[in-house]
Amino acid sequence: MKNRPFEGLNVLDFTWAGVGPLTVNYLGFYGATVIKLESQKRPDVMRTLAPFKDGIPNVERSYHFAYVQMGKRYSITLNLNHPKGIELAKRLISWADVVVESFATGAMEKVGLDYDHVKKIKPDIIMLRTCMHGHTGPLAKQHGHGFVLTGLSGLDGLTGWPDRPPAGLYGPFTDHVAPLFNAISLLAALDYRRRTGKGLYIDQSQHETVLHWVAPLILNWVVNHQEFHANGNRHAYAAPHGVYRCQGDDRWCAIAVLTDPEWTAFCNVIENPALAKDPKFAILLNRKRNEDELDKIVEEWTIKHTPEEVMGLMQSAGIAAGVAANGKDQAEDPQLKHYHFFNELEHPETGNLSFYHGPLFRLSKLPFELGRPPLLGENNDYVYTKLLGIPDEEFVQLMEEGVFD
Numbered sequence: 139m140k141n142r143p144f145e146g147l148n149v150l151d152f153t154w155a156g157v158g159p160l161t162v163n164y165l166g167f168y169g170a171t172v173i174k175l176e177s178q179k180r181p182d183v184m185r186t187l188a189p190f191k192d193g194i195p196n197v198e199r200s201y202h203f204a205y206v207q208m209g210k211r212y213s214i215t216l217n218l219n220h221p222k223g224i225e226l227a228k229r230l231i232s233w234a235d236v237v238v239e240s241f242a243t244g245a246m247e248k249v250g251l252d253y254d255h256v257k258k259i260k261p262d263i264i265m266l267r268t269c270m271h272g273h274t275g276p277l278a279k280q281h282g283h284g285f286v287l288t289g290l291s292g293l294d295g296l297t298g299w300p301d302r303p304p305a306g307l308y309g310p311f312t313d314h315v316a317p318l319f320n321a322i323s324l325l326a327a328l329d330y331r332r333r334t335g336k337g338l339y340i341d342q343s344q345h346e347t348v349l350h351w352v353a354p355l356i357l358n359w360v361v362n363h364q365e366f367h368a369n370g371n372r373h374a375y376a377a378p379h380g381v382y383r384c385q386g387d388d389r390w391c392a393i394a395v396l397t398d399p400e401w402t403a404f405c406n407v408i409e410n411p412a413l414a415k416d417p418k419f420a421i422l423l424n425r426k427r428n429e430d431e432l433d434k435i436v437e438e439w440t441i442k443h444t445p446e447e448v449m450g451l452m453q454s455a456g457i458a459a460g461v462a463a464n465g466k467d468q469a470e471d472p473q474l475k476h477y478h479f480f481n482e483l484e485h486p487e488t489g490n491l492s493f494y495h496g497p498l499f500r501l502s503k504l505p506f507e508l509g510r511p512p513l514l515g516e517n518n519d520y521v522y523t524k525l526l527g528i529p530d531e532e533f534v535q536l537m538e539e540g541v542f543d
Contacts, residue, residue, distance in 0.1 A: 142169030142505075145169035146171075148236070149172045150173055150230050150238070151174045151175060151238050152239035152240070152241065152246075153268070154176070154184065154240065155182070155183055155284075156184070156283075156314075157284070157312075157313050157317055159182075159209075160313065163207075163317075163497070164317075164497060165209065165236070165321075167497050167507060171212075172211035172212065173211065174512060175214055175216055175227070177215055177216065177217055178215050179543055181197050184203040185203045185514070186200065189202075191487065198513055199488055207509075207511040210507055213512030214518050216541070216542060217541055217542065224250065224251070227249075228259055231259050232259055233525060233526065234263065235264065236264045236265075236266070236324065237256060237266070238267075238268070238320075239251075239266075239268075240268050240269060242281030243281070244279060253339040257339075262331055262336060264331060264338050264340070265340065266324060267339075268342040270286065271343050272341050283313075285309075287345055287348060288306065290345060291345060291348045291349060293352065294307060296352070296366060299369070304368060315350075319342065375422070376394050376395055377425035377432060378429075379395065380393065382437045384440050386444055388464075389444065389461075391460065392461075392462055393459045394459070398422065403457055404455070406455065407455045419432060448461075481494045484510070494510065496508055519533070
């Protein structure tokens with residue numbers, strides 16, 4: 139594909155897990171040449187996470203790894219504990235326009251590949267470093283991942299019920315927030331270099347990016363010294379408001395009634411119009427006071443219908459409702475199919491799968507390009523001998539010395 143915005147841009151990707159690869163994807167989708175650097179002894183941690191194709195654990199069969207590696211990229215292995223590995227890394231930096239890394243603070247400094255050293259190799263380099271707290275400050279050396287950050291950012295404490303410990307979020311939610319800020323900062327840095335000819339260092343704290351999601355709660359504490367307390371599926375300004383059991387095995391539907399007219403419409407949908415005028419439920423204040431009883435009434439109706447029926451009836455009456463979708467629902471979702479969210483690619487280990495996804499937006503005049511997840515080190519020969527120009531004899535010698543382990 140030609141005329142994509144990042145055509146000709148070279149990216150050296152030291153990242154692993156979620157944030158870094160999801161960041162680099164946006165460049166790879168639209169034309170950048172991305173080289174992903176791993177180690178045979180320490181491959182990307184996502185390669186080790188289930189589910190695996192056919193339940194067979196293998197670094198090439200992880201769906202977790204596949205999910206975050208959709209931007210087209212080459213995969214190489216390099217031993218950064220070997221002096222010759224460091225020299226090769228420096229040659230790769232000379233080739234690159236952008237370097238992205240997501241190691242803990244101090245890791246790149248230890249091997250002499252932090253920004254102060256990298257810019258001496260290539261003065262106009264753009265370097266993005268993303269980690270839990272950023273690379274300066276009292277917590278800079280405290281490393282972790284998205285599961286830790288959901289707790290540190292307060293998100294885990296918001297999720298649960300008032301009479302139980304925090305339930306926490308499903309998965310490392312912050313891994314899907316930080317890449318958006320990273321992608322924008324890289325675009326700004328590329329524009330800055332285009333205008334000035336100068337490189338740029340981007341130090342990103344993933345903790346800071348996710349605090350935007352809890353800003354109102356922080357503000358409420360600063361202004362009023364009031365803390366938020368988890369309240370299950372309930373909402374201060376809506377009733378009924380929750381996820382209600384429906385017909386079927388573990389099937390549920392979310393319903394939210396915010397206004398009195400919606401309450402009247404809701405009662406008509408469940409074929410109990412008299413309930414709308416019951417003094418215990420006629421206004422929001424009373425519905426909140428009698429919410430336990432109200433939820434029982436709602437579920438006595440929803441349990442007789444499938445979640446799809448509940449959603450359709452409610453939405454037709456102007457009431458917010460949605461199926462609590464499971465994996466099967468998502469895989470078969472007609473809207474996702476309409477937008478071709480899931481794409482089919484051939485993979486040498488996992489076969490032909492309709493699982494891979496592109497960017498979370500569509501550009502009308504610029505198609506994106508997907509790339510299947512690379513095999514560990516599958517492009518060593520091409521990158522080292524063709525892109526860097528290492529003679530075949532030297533390449534074999536370096537391999538025998540363990541430089542590519």
